[in-house]
Amino acid sequence: MRLWLAAVGRLRGGPIRELVEDYAGRSPWPFALREVEVRKRLSGDALKRAEAELLLDAIPAGATVVALDERGRDLTSEDFAARIGAWRDAGVQDLAFLIGGADGHGEPVRQRADLTLAFGRMTWPHMLVRAMLAEQIYRAQTILSGHPYHRA
Numbered sequence: 001m002r003l004w005l006a007a008v009g010r011l012r013g014g015p016i017r018e019l020v021e022d023y024a025g026r027s028p029w030p031f032a033l034r035e036v037e038v039r040k041r042l043s044g045d046a047l048k049r050a051e052a053e054l055l056l057d058a059i060p061a062g063a064t065v066v067a068l069d070e071r072g073r074d075l076t077s078e079d080f081a082a083r084i085g086a087w088r089d090a091g092v093q094d095l096a097f098l099i100g101g102a103d104g105h106g107e108p109v110r111q112r113a114d115l116t117l118a119f120g121r122m123t124w125p126h127m128l129v130r131a132m133l134a135e136q137i138y139r140a141q142t143i144l145s146g147h148p149y150h151r152a
Helices: 015-026 044-057 077-089 107-112 126-145
Strands: 002-008 031-036 064-074 094-099 115-118
Touching: 002 044, 002 126, 015 031, 015 126, 031 044, 031 126, 044 107, 064 107, 077 126, 094 126
Parallel strands: 002 031, 002 094, 064 094, 064 115
Antiparallel strands: none
8 A cells, every 4th residue: 555645835844844755654554745836826715625636636547535624524543543454455556645825625536535533632743744644554554464563
């Protein structure tokens, strides 16, 4: 299974990038980061639609899609691992996680998502969400393999 993280905005060097790279590097599955930016001056729904198109274009056509959104499901790490494990066992080849811009996801992403996932009810900086997601993916892999990293 290949993992894709498509996100709006560019993550510059520094501690957050280092965290993302560290956790992605621990993954036994290939992990690709695709960053997109809208070059036009847009706002509101037009901006969200443009970002959605770029995000969806950044991932393989047949990918299973997880959209990170504050209105999504709030899963435990064990439930998240079980979901990833079920997709893996079902033969999913590409699993893509999408992180939208500051105004959230456009409707095309919401419609395409196989799962909409929240990291709790708080609002998190979108750049930090990348590191949190990379860690949770690594944690899910350790749960699935029985590794002691996750001590629940």
